[in-house]
Amino acid sequence: MNHIKIEISGHDTNLFHTEECTELDFILGISSxxxxxxxxxxxxxxxxxxxxxxxxxxxxxxQKRKL
Structure with a gap:
């Protein structure tokens, strides 16, 4: 089973996922x-x-890292 955990703070957005996640899984998770x-x-x-x-x-x- 694919799992995506999204943590949003004042400074960062972190995505944690299982190895089985595909690009489509990310898009669907964020879209939700x-x-x-x-x-x-x-x-x-x-x-x-x-x-x-x-x-x-x-x-x-x-780009973000350059700032």
């Missing part, structure tokens, strides 16, 4: 957090996520 958002917030978030489509793997993580 959107259930409680207002429709307007979901629209705003989707616009932000669209900017990430063309980024290479780990691009956000490496």
């Amino acid at each position: 957090m959107f259930d409680r958002l207002l429709p307007e917030t979901k629209k705003m978030l989707v616009k932000k996520l669209e900017k990430l489509i063309d980024l290479q793997e780990n691009a956000i993580i490496h």
